[in-house]
Amino acid sequence: MNRGLLFVLSGPSGVGKGTVCASLRTKMPELIYSVSATTRTPREGEKDGVNYFFKSREQFQDMIQGDALLEYAEYVGNYYGTPRDFVEKTLSEGKDIILEIEVQGALKVKEKFPDGVFIFLMPPSLNELASRLGGRGTETQATIDHRLSVARDEINLLYHYDYAVVNDQIDLACKRIDAIMTAEHCKRQRFLHELCNELDAISTAENV
Amino acid sequence: MNRGLLFVLSGPSGVGKGTVCASLRTKMPELIYSVSATTRTPREGEKDGVNYFFKSREQFQDMIQGDALLEYAEYVGNYYGTPRDFVEKTLSEGKDIILEIEVQGALKVKEKFPDGVFIFLMPPSLNELASRLGGRGTETQATIDHRLSVARDEINLLYHYDYAVVNDQIDLACKRIDAIMTAEHCKRQRFLHELCNELDAISTAENV
Numbered sequence: 001m002n003r004g005l006l007f008v009l010s011g012p013s014g015v016g017k018g019t020v021c022a023s024l025r026t027k028m029p030e031l032i033y034s035v036s037a038t039t040r041t042p043r044e045g046e047k048d049g050v051n052y053f054f055k056s057r058e059q060f061q062d063m064i065q066g067d068a069l070l071e072y073a074e075y076v077g078n079y080y081g082t083p084r085d086f087v088e089k090t091l092s093e094g095k096d097i098i099l100e101i102e103v104q105g106a107l108k109v110k111e112k113f114p115d116g117v118f119i120f121l122m123p124p125s126l127n128e129l130a131s132r133l134g135g136r137g138t139e140t141q142a143t144i145d146h147r148l149s150v151a152r153d154e155i156n157l158l159y160h161y162d163y164a165v166v167n168d169q170i171d172l173a174c175k176r177i178d179a180i181m182t183a184e185h186c187k188r189q190r191f192l193h194e195l196c197n198e199l200d201a202i203s204t205a206e207n208v
Numbered sequence: 209m210n211r212g213l214l215f216v217l218s219g220p221s222g223v224g225k226g227t228v229c230a231s232l233r234t235k236m237p238e239l240i241y242s243v244s245a246t247t248r249t250p251r252e253g254e255k256d257g258v259n260y261f262f263k264s265r266e267q268f269q270d271m272i273q274g275d276a277l278l279e280y281a282e283y284v285g286n287y288y289g290t291p292r293d294f295v296e297k298t299l300s301e302g303k304d305i306i307l308e309i310e311v312q313g314a315l316k317v318k319e320k321f322p323d324g325v326f327i328f329l330m331p332p333s334l335n336e337l338a339s340r341l342g343g344r345g346t347e348t349q350a351t352i353d354h355r356l357s358v359a360r361d362e363i364n365l366l367y368h369y370d371y372a373v374v375n376d377q378i379d380l381a382c383k384r385i386d387a388i389m390t391a392e393h394c395k396r397q398r399f400l401h402e403l404c405n406e407l408d409a410i411s412t413a414e415n416v
Contacts, residue, residue: 119394120396162396179389180394182383182384188367
């Protein structure tokens with residue numbers, strides 16, 4: 001059986017990663033979503049293994065030391081991280097998995113999982129970027145320069161990604177992500193691997 | 209303006225390239241199809257520049273010598289080839305173009321146009337390949353070995369392609385090709401180029 005593919009959806013804060021992912025969930029119910037581990041207390045209705053894997057601080061630190069996390073970070077006194085075994089198990093079952101994560105986390109995942117497909121969700125459009133940056137007329141040059149520099153930093157991040165998806169409309173962004181998933185499964189090297197195994201099996205069977 | 213992309217659809221003879229392309233034409237009317245040049249006589253109803261660019265033998269030979277063809281071949285005494293300028297013009301207008309071509313021609317196009325996106329249309333399924341090769345029970349071992357060797361040759365061709373699309377159902381094959389086209393437009397390097405130009409333009413405008 002072929003392994004599934006890991007898709008990592010990331011992008012600057014405020015770009016709409018969560019909204020796009022929520023929409024993908026309804027459009028692609030067969031897709032598996034990576035479940036994070038956390039040390040924070042479960043909120044009402046949250047289920048272990050569904051919303052999060054809830055861990056004690058000690059358990060989480062053991063995971064860190066055992067290299068059981070693809071990435072982790074601490075926010076407001078709580079750990080959050082991506083358990084490696086859930087991702088690995090899903091992929092080995094031949095299923096795709098998607099991980100929605102902020103930019104720093106995505107870069108860490110890439111170190112441990114270079115075979116992942118990294119998708120950068122982009123601000124709505126270049127025109128909008130331009131108008132955000134310079135078009136309001138009320139900002140000082142220093143503010144504009146700062147925004148320009150932030151935009152350059154964001155764009156530089158793109159180098160680490162395979163794809164950029166503009167989030168101009170949620171449905172369009174989802175369609176593009178869906179297309180990327182389909183296309184990645186059509187990549188030649190994945191077929192070669194499968195076909196060579198198949199032909200070897202035929203040759204062997206015939207020579208018995 | 210961004211350049212369009214050249215998509216090359218190829219694959220072994222009999223795999224259904226023509227049928228898939230005809231279906232793509234109805235599903236994606238905005239896509240431009242490469243028009244071949246030929247020295248053969250126009251058939252009734254065929255239009256110059258639509259079905260083919262009809263050329264005299266001298267004109268065609270001038271095109272060969274002027275490197276005006278991405279590839280060409282001679283069949284049954286007539287030349288057929290892909291004019292470079294039609295492809296270049298379409299791309300420079302920011303439009304995508306698709307070229308349906310047999311395998312040897314595709315390899316020649318790749319030499320001249322390595323930036324093209326090369327899609328290999330595959331026989332329906334690995335199971336079917338297996339049954340075609342060995343399952344009929346009436347063939348001699350020599351016949352089976354020959355088929356196996358042909359299949360290996362076809363599969364080896366895959367190394368030259370970016371994608372493999374299984375032609376199990378025409379609609380599915382078209383959907384995959386459509387997805388590949390969308391995904392290729394989302395490739396990070398295409399955005400980087402565009403974004404850097406855009407930001408440079410903003411910086412320049414602001415510093416005036």
